[in-house]
Amino acid sequence: MIIVQNLNKSFDGRQVLCDINVEFLNGQTNLIIGQSGSGKTVLMNNIVGLLQPEAGHILYDGRDITVMSKKERTLLRREMGMLFQGSALFDSMTVLDNVMFPLDMFSTMNYKERKKRAQFCLDRVNMLEAQDKFPNELSGGMQKRTAIARAIAMEPHYLFCDEPNSGLDPKTSIVIDKLISDITHENNITTVVNTHDMNSVIGIGENILFIDNGRKAWQGSNKDVLTSDNKQLNDFIFASEFSKQLRQDIIANMQ
């Protein structure tokens, strides 16, 4: 479980995150949703420690990353996996070497075991056939899947995904979403996903944090989303006329 307490962050005097309080639960896909520019990436980077908050605490199962020494933080990071918006694969390495990299760096396994583990992860995301390709030979969806394999290679306790399906077609997006959600449940990981994709919200959102302009505006599950009467949330999720109509039909059906 990750607990965020009173998190504040500003850039050059402009407040980007304001007093965020939230809990991300174990074994669930926790979503952070909000418009482009609302501060999702900044929030996630604060949580993982790539940015330093001005105020607030972030507790990883009781361990506060904001007051840790560099060494403790490095150790904690070995329990994290992260999927970046642009995949961030090492482009000088093959797919297999990318997935093996964290194992090469930190595990005590021998070469054969490391390769086996990497191939297991690649198989899990259906990328085993492409193991000898280089990242620039892959499609966007394949890059994302490789990045997922790399993120789970060290069996992390915490998984972070920044816009995992930006730039992907709807069908591929759903595949990626399902992978993230399944892996979370299989391994009992605390997963945090940034997204502005409505399909993901309805599809995999078990615990959803909605931020609007750097403030927490709503929290609930994907079932609550449909029936919530929070105006900002509805304006964001049901932005088009078509989806507004859809929402009304759903609510009418329920009654």
Add this chain to the structure above:
Amino acid sequence: MIRKRLQTLGEYLILMGRTFQRPERMRMFFKKYYQEVMNLGINSIGIVLLISLFIGAVICIQIKLNIQSIWMPTWTSGYTTREIMLLEFSSAIMCLILAGKVGSNIASEIGTMRITQQIDALEIMGVNSASHIILPKIAALVSFVPILVTFSVAAGIAGAYCTAYFAHIITPTDLTLGLQHSFTPWFFWMGVIKSLFFAFIIASVSSYYGYNVKGGSIEVGKASTTAVVSCSILILFSDIFLTQLLST
């Protein structure tokens, strides 16, 4: 202006502090070191040989045709060619050329890793990204540069012999006489020692500019230009100090 310079210096020193730390896995370090020797060192041999060959030949021709006159000893051309190559060209000028080739390569590679979040990915895994990326580059260039200096001197002398054997501007005997005239081995070592410092400047300064890129591809391009300019200026300045220091 001065504050900004000092800030840059401070950031550079902090980055070097993070860079010079024991690698997590020696095996990974040597793997990267080997790749960098190939990429930064072996790949530079061609250009070093080519330029040194021509400069050696041209110096020899210039001295023989335009400076040497009948009342100068016959060994003047060979002697001067050797000393110019040993004292300045093969160390300082060659490193200026390397700054252009290797420096821009390092800055743009690390800059691209920064903007595509590969450096963030390393940090999230708990890897010291500075040490992981930069240390093998510095080690590779510093350890390989003496070989480049040696190749450069050899190519320069080969160039001089080309003018003797193919262009018949100078007789080979005169040239050999000049090349062997009062040879001081220390001059060669001086070039090697200077080049070690220059190699360190090239690798570390360009890494600094690449590592601190913020933004997109335009900033990567700017960083690589800044890296080459800064490296060149630093090499020229440190050349003066090193030469004085090593000559006394």
